Amino acid sequence: MTETLSPAQPLVVEEGEEQRGFAGTNVPRKEDKRLVQGQGVYFDDVKRHGMGYAHFVRSPYAHANITSIDVSKAEALEGVYGTLIGEEVAALTDPFFQLATPPGAHIKDYALAVGKVRHVGEPVAIVVAATRELARDAADLVEVDYEPLGAVTDARRALDPETPVLHEEAGSNLSWEGVYEWGDVEGAFAEADHVVKISELHFDRFNSTPLECDGAVVEYNRGTGQWTIHTNNQFPGFAAIMMGPAMRTGLDKLRFVTQDIGGGFGNKITSHPQLVACCLLARKLHRPINWTEWRTEFHLTMSHGNERWFLDTEVAVKADGTLLGFRTKALDDAGAFLRYEPLGGVIWAQVTPGCYRWRNVRLDFTQVVTNKAPCSPNRGYSRMQHLWFTERMIDIVAHELGLDPVEVRKKNYVKAEEMPYTTPNGCVYDSGDYARMLDVALELIGYEGLAERRADAESRGKLFGFGIGSTLDSGTNNFGQSRLINPELQFSGNNEVATVKLDIFGEIVVTLGTTPQGQSHETTAAIVVADILGVTPDDVNVRAGHDTYWNSHAGFSGTYASQFAVTGLGAVKGAAEKLAGEIKKLGSVILGCPESELELADGFVRMKANAEAALPLMACGAIINANNAGLPEDLDVTLNARYVYRPPFELPDVERKYGNLTLTYAAQVHAALVEVDPETGVYEIVQYAAIDDCGKRIHPQIVEGQVMGATAHALGAATHETFTYDAEGNLLTPNFYDYHVPHAMDMPPLKTGYIESPSPFTALGTKGMGEGGGAGIHAVCAALQDALAPRGRPVVYDSCNPYHRVWELLQDPEASRRRVEVISK
Amino acid sequence: MEPQTSQTITVTVNGETYEREVEARRLLIHFIRDDLDLTGSHVGCDTGNCGACSVIYNGQLVKSCMLLAVQADGARIETVEGLAPEDGKLHALQQSFSDHHALQCGYCTPGMLMSAKALLDANPSASEEEIRKGLQGNICRCTGYWNIIDAVKAVAR
Ligand code: FES
Ligand code: FES
Numbered sequence: 018m019t020e021t022l023s024p025a026q027p028l029v030v031e032e033g034e035e036q037r038g039f040a041g042t043n044v045p046r047k048e049d050k051r052l053v054q055g056q057g058v059y060f061d062d063v064k065r066h067g068m069g070y071a072h073f074v075r076s077p078y079a080h081a082n083i084t085s086i087d088v089s090k091a092e093a094l095e096g097v098y099g100t101l102i103g104e105e106v107a108a109l110t111d112p113f114f115q116l117a118t119p120p121g122a123h124i125k126d127y128a129l130a131v132g133k134v135r136h137v138g139e140p141v142a143i144v145v146a147a148t149r150e151l152a153r154d155a156a157d158l159v160e161v162d163y164e165p166l167g168a169v170t171d172a173r174r175a176l177d178p179e180t181p182v183l184h185e186e187a188g189s190n191l192s193w194e195g196v197y198e199w200g201d202v203e204g205a206f207a208e209a210d211h212v213v214k215i216s217e218l219h220f221d222r223f224n225s226t227p228l229e230c231d232g233a234v235v236e237y238n239r240g241t242g243q244w245t246i247h248t249n250n251q252f253p254g255f256a257a258i259m260m261g262p263a264m265r266t267g268l269d270k271l272r273f274v275t276q277d278i279g280g281g282f283g284n285k286i287t288s289h290p291q292l293v294a295c296c297l298l299a300r301k302l303h304r305p306i307n308w309t310e311w312r313t314e315f316h317l318t319m320s321h322g323n324e325r326w327f328l329d330t331e332v333a334v335k336a337d338g339t340l341l342g343f344r345t346k347a348l349d350d351a352g353a354f355l356r357y358e359p360l361g362g363v364i365w366a367q368v369t370p371g372c373y374r375w376r377n378v379r380l381d382f383t384q385v386v387t388n389k390a391p392c393s394p395n396r397g398y399s400r401m402q403h404l405w406f407t408e409r410m411i412d413i414v415a416h417e418l419g420l421d422p423v424e425v426r427k428k429n430y431v432k433a434e435e436m437p438y439t440t441p442n443g444c445v446y447d448s449g450d451y452a453r454m455l456d457v458a459l460e461l462i463g464y465e466g467l468a469e470r471r472a473d474a475e476s477r478g479k480l481f482g483f484g485i486g487s488t489l490d491s492g493t494n495n496f497g498q499s500r501l502i503n504p505e506l507q508f509s510g511n512n513e514v515a516t517v518k519l520d521i522f523g524e525i526v527v528t529l530g531t532t533p534q535g536q537s538h539e540t541t542a543a544i545v546v547a548d549i550l551g552v553t554p555d556d557v558n559v560r561a562g563h564d565t566y567w568n569s570h571a572g573f574s575g576t577y578a579s580q581f582a583v584t585g586l587g588a589v590k591g592a593a594e595k596l597a598g599e600i601k602k603l604g605s606v607i608l609g610c611p612e613s614e615l616e617l618a619d620g621f622v623r624m625k626a627n628a629e630a631a632l633p634l635m636a637c638g639a640i641i642n643a644n645n646a647g648l649p650e651d652l653d654v655t656l657n658a659r660y661v662y663r664p665p666f667e668l669p670d671v672e673r674k675y676g677n678l679t680l681t682y683a684a685q686v687h688a689a690l691v692e693v694d695p696e697t698g699v700y701e702i703v704q705y706a707a708i709d710d711c712g713k714r715i716h717p718q719i720v721e722g723q724v725m726g727a728t729a730h731a732l733g734a735a736t737h738e739t740f741t742y743d744a745e746g747n748l749l750t751p752n753f754y755d756y757h758v759p760h761a762m763d764m765p766p767l768k769t770g771y772i773e774s775p776s777p778f779t780a781l782g783t784k785g786m787g788e789g790g791g792a793g794i795h796a797v798c799a800a801l802q803d804a805l806a807p808r809g810r811p812v813v814y815d816s817c818n819p820y821h822r823v824w825e826l827l828q829d830p831e832a833s834r835r836r837v838e839v840i841s842k
Numbered sequence: 843m844e845p846q847t848s849q850t851i852t853v854t855v856n857g858e859t860y861e862r863e864v865e866a867r868r869l870l871i872h873f874i875r876d877d878l879d880l881t882g883s884h885v886g887c888d889t890g891n892c893g894a895c896s897v898i899y900n901g902q903l904v905k906s907c908m909l910l911a912v913q914a915d916g917a918r919i920e921t922v923e924g925l926a927p928e929d930g931k932l933h934a935l936q937q938s939f940s941d942h943h944a945l946q947c948g949y950c951t952p953g954m955l956m957s958a959k960a961l962l963d964a965n966p967s968a969s970e971e972e973i974r975k976g977l978q979g980n981i982c983r984c985t986g987y988w989n990i991i992d993a994v995k996a997v998a999r
Contacts, residue, residue, distance in 0.1 A: 049940035052948030055882015055922035062881035228886040228949045228983045279949030312887040535946030718943045729986030753891035761977040761987045
């Protein structure tokens with residue numbers, strides 16, 4: 018049912034050096050042995066003596082003042098260890114540091130609600146008890162009195178004068194705004210033969226809902242004042258920066274430990290408020306605290322993807338279909354708090370022109386707060402919204418002007434020979450060939466035979482549609498881009514750490530700073546190390562997970578934003594090469610020859626000219642670690658190498674909002690075929706193709722797995738997944754019963770393909786690639802628009818199109834068509 | 843009379859018999875994970891939709907979050923920890939999942955494996971369609987299912 022394109026001639030755009038070693042081969046995944054046997058250790062598998070279970074008391078209101086909280090009945094229950102409420106939090110901690118400039122900077126955000134609640138599900142109090150069940154029951158005994166206030170759930174109304182204000186300190190519901198303009202936008206519109214206007218497009222709210230919810234087991238050591246936090250937070254570097262100042266403690270007091278994580282997709286970056294609450298409880302109650310979030314709690318509170326409106330869009334087009342530029346007003350709904358926001362207000366700019374060559378862009382970005390769950394990164398964070406918008410513009414322009422969407426793309430794609438390509442805002446697309454990828458996608462989807470398929474579907478009474486989604490997965494952030502949001506911020510560049518050591522009995526031990534959630538870091542790190550040290554991946558022992566005590570982390574350590582293949586493996590390569598150098602240094606002393614005459618192969622350091630003159634790695638480890646008498650005094654060898662990878666970045670120009678914001682640009686071109694029942698709006702994706710280019714692939718099977726996973730997320734988001742709120746601010750999809758994620762029955766026939774355009778900017782030619790740009794959302798929207806065209810040419814204006822929305826488009830195509838206007842000269 | 847809030851139960855899990863006093867409203871999944879420390883089975887939802895907690899219960903596939911521990915008194919339960927035939931060897935499904943890259947984070951995997959086992963026990967030559975149907979009660983958020991279906995298909999043949 019799945020088919021991978023494996024061309025006789027590998028589709029390699031640039032030939033790399035002669036392949037040697039394990040890179041590029043599908044060695045067995047190191048993680049699997051424990052995971053298929055149920056021997057993984059996820060945070061909730063960690064048990065501690067006397068551990069208490071935490072249960073959160075949550076707001077039933079979207080917006081209300083808290084008039085009183087009474088925990089006495091809960092505390093009186095036998096087996097209850099204690100409680101925590103907002104007042105204590107406000108006394109013991111400072112509000113979390115805000116990334117925004119004013120007005121967002123004035124927002125006060127604590128671990129628990131203080132004085133007021135701002136979304137349904139916001140934590141108000143915590144009860145800790147001897148069992149999960151008891152904690153839950155006791156939480157029901159906490160009495161909270163509320164004075165309900167009006168709620169805002171529609172971002173478009175958030176700034177109206179009569180709308181209630183969430184954060185009085187901020188003055189209004191505006192959290193951040195900024196104007197981005199590059200090129201000559203006025204000139205582009207003057208030159209255009211057509212201006213296509215689109216009044217309103219909407220990117221829906223959803224998230225990728227990892228199967229494991231958030232949580233932690235937190236211990237407090239009174240003697241040292243240190244917390245050990247066993248958690249599935251996926252960006253401990255960021256959590257520490259948020260938590261330390263709020264808790265008035267140094268980062269050395271926060272030890273993060275992780276082994277296995279049950280999926281993350283960005284959604285587990287912003288659990289720092291809950292972690293702070295658990296830290297306070299562990300200290301207050303003198304016992305380890307287990308906090309295991311329930312599914313409904315996750316849906317109500319955690320890390321929704323940014324909902325975004327694109328208003329008053331105008332696209333400047335030449336008669337021949339050349340795209341000159343666009344302008345739009347992006348209105349971003351951040352939910353109730355800024356936990357990672359307003360970074361979404363700049364992250365989109367990594368992919369300002371999408372895959373296209375338009376040079377003139379203006380985007381007015383406005384972000385508001387609403388009485389909904391806080392938004393935070395979700396696979397494809399902020400770029401996906403913008404790329405969807407870009408692809409929508411392409412397809413709407415093509416449909417309205419009667420142009421072929423394939424031709425418009427080919428005409429306007431950045432060309433392979435233009436790489437590296439500098440975008441209008443100074444980002445540098447490192448390599449790629451989008452037109453070639455589109456050709457592969459068309460081949461796999463059966464573009465040649467489309468007319469027959471269409472005729473066949475129509476003969477069965479179905480509407481048939483074909484759509485393309487072409488996207489970028491920008492990876493390895495330059496955190497200097499945060500200064501485009503707030504020039505005062507002191508972040509820039511990026512980093513990741515690895516250590517590789519050779520131990521007494523020849524053990525090769527690798528530690529990483531990352532926090533994988535299924536991305537197979539143990540396997541790919543072992544491949545890179547094995548190839549450098551001349552051993553096999555089986556010989557390389559990569560420690561699972563992250564531990565602050567390993568001292569193999571830096572400020573940006575974590576697993577997020579499509580970067581491991583660059584930052585993580587860059588660090589691994591650096592450390593392994595350092596170790597290899599030391600082994601040769603030692604080898605030259607023992608074997609009595611210059612280092613240049615030595616090589617590492619088959620588990621030995623040996624003379625290139627004479628394989629018999631060899632020292633096993635095991636002997637090297639033993640000599641340095643346990644048998645070092647008589648070694649030359651100046652031999653600087655520890656066989657314990659630490660390397661910090663730092664990508665080559667400059668600070669962006671804050672005034673012009675110009676500079677390189679990410680190091681690599683993986684690309685995806687997807688194609689979908691749909692059949693729609695014109696009576697009901699029910700549709701099926703009948704064929705799907707996903708082409709990926711992430712440069713050099715260290716382990717093709719793992720790459721393909723990420724492509725598939727990202728495709729499934731996109732298809733879920735395109736068809737059913739939505740966090741829908743009613744006017745009072747109640748979430749209507751708070752669990753997997755109402756929130757429909759794809760099941761095994763829902764997956765369309767899939768063909769995958771790839772090309773490899775190695776990145777010229779990275780140590781291994783790799784590119785980060787886990788997020789995938791949401792190409793499936795774009796492809797399905799395009800396919801639906803194509804399918805529905807014979808029924809009054811409705812305009813697909815929303816990223817999420819469940820059957821009822823398709824039915825509405827069929828019933829009243831005019832309503833959607835009123836969003837579009839073409840002005841031709 | 844005071845309502846009884848706990849009860850002693852006897853349960854056989856993976857061939858080993860355990861006698862434990864449990865809270866009357868404790869879910870079977872929490873009994874397995876917290877009381878028996880068999881943490882291979884997972885919790886992914888609170889509505890019985892995800893299947894991360896799937897175990898085989900008296901020969902039948904069940905979602906162990908949908909049963910109370912006290913209901914399991916006298917039951918025979920198989921969990922992922924009992925799947926491998928012996929130490930150091932994997933069950934054909936476990937091997938096939940690894941070969942086909944049918945897991946990423948591994949959180950759904952124990953439940954998925956137990957579902958697949960129940961499916962193939964009942965229908966050793968299940969077709970692709972039957973496999974998809976059989977796995978319908980298990981959510982995976984990482985893989986998109988394609989590789990999982992292929993992995994089960996490879997064993998079914
Ligand atoms: S935890 Fe049992 S079905 Fe989800
Ligand atoms: S492998 Fe992560 S949920 Fe299935």
